């Protein structure tokens with residue numbers, strides 16, 4: 001394939017490495033580029049405010065929307081502040097709170113996904129990381145407002161899926177979405193992280209492959225914000241005209257057919 | 261900091277295999293004593309010497325929970341295929357079929373517990389550590405849909421290392437698919453009781469294992485999202501003794517009751533009777 005900068009012959013593992021590269025646009029950059037008058041809203045109303053997840057409200061052109069992004073941070077201080085984009089349960093619960101709020105006020109939801117995975121830690125486990133992710137999948141499946149998720153960098157397993165139970169899933173051409181990191185996969189199956197490129201090839205994790213398999217809806221070729229803004233706007237215009245019962249049924253069928 | 265912990269390495273992270281090999285007598289990994297398999301079987305697959313819980317095959321588990329001869333299996337012929345052409349997956353599937361004597365990692369069907377009609381699924385640790393691919397996800401989804409149509413409760417016994425890597429994103433999406441089916445079943449007012457057994461982790465923990473109306477767990481069962489070794493490595497510190505054990509997860513607020521294996525059937529009977537409907 002040809003990547004955004006015109007480099008050719010990127011293999012699937014190159015795409016993974018590129019998706020992790022420092023200096024990529026993060027969720028904040030997309031929010032700055034797409035949303036006017038963004039107002040950040042904090043906290044899960046249960047325990048805390050997870051800075052790995054940023055969420056709030058703003059205008060997409062003239063349309064009020066809710067935006068939720070997993071933020072990796074730009075520099076060292078930022079990366080520490082945002083826990084390198086690895087969310088705790090509080091982050092997923094904040095996301096769900098904001099989605100429920102969007103449902104109440106009939107705003108569409110835009111999720112910007114960029115995470116190596118949900119955080120692995122003692123507190124994360126004891127605060128219910130599994131339950132928090134499960135709850136998002138469960139509640140998002142019946143959310144009565146449109147959700148569009150865009151994978152902008154890393155789509156690390158369940159931690160990324162928790163913000164991707166959407167009506168439409170789009171991916172940047174050089175993002176990945178995977179059940180497991182190629183390194184862990186290679187380590188577990190072949191006891192050799194050096195075989196990560198082989199794992200990457202086999203895992204079907206690139207935007208192009210996932211699109212061909214019908215698991216995602218659109219591959220975004222470049223990060224031209226004006227064009228992206230127009231596309232999202234048009235998508236939301238379309239989805240908001242659909243009766244919520246039909247929207248939910250379509251969403252159910254979208255995931256229902258995975259593997260069948 | 262990444263999701264290496266999403267998958268347990270089948271053998272070394274499971275605190276010794278608690279599988280029962282094909283033999284008359286085995287050495288219990290916990291107490292090192294020789295015990296006869298028939299004695300273990302009679303004792304609900306618990307070591308008569310030390311109380312160690314062995315893994316129970318899915319079919320046996322269903323027999324232990326359902327009324328005699330009440331169970332009829334559904335979707336029995338569904339088998340996984342190597343959809344992605346993943347290296348060595350075909351061999352792994354054959355080995356899993358051999359080891360588990362089953363076609364896939366979950367058994368589903370309809371039966372009665374204490375006379376109450378219900379749907380039941382049991383995952384199988386002997387089949388690729390209960391990992392969830394498209395067939396496991398599809399069978400459980402169909403069962404919830406079937407139960408929702410007929411207003412039947414669902415009883416689920418979970419054991420899983422997580423999503424099945426060899427089916428890539430198709431496996432990951434099963435988490436979404438099953439969770440949505442659980443929601444539909446629930447929204448119609450139906451009961452779902454889940455029994456967490458050792459280990460319930462990764463993508464299964466982060467989906468239908470955590471979505472029961474009532475959540476039971478076997479003593480000592482590992483229940484968690486990330487693998488303990490990975491957390492240890494990430495944090496570079498030893499983990500608390502009871503970390504991710506059912507008893508601790510109950511203290512944290514995510515399990516209703518820790519129930520010994522030989523008491524599960526009795527608890528299920530009571531729960532089902534309490535939900536059988538009260539005529540006002």
Ligand SMILES: [Zn+2]
Nearest residue numbers: 288291307310
């Ligand atoms: Zn023993």
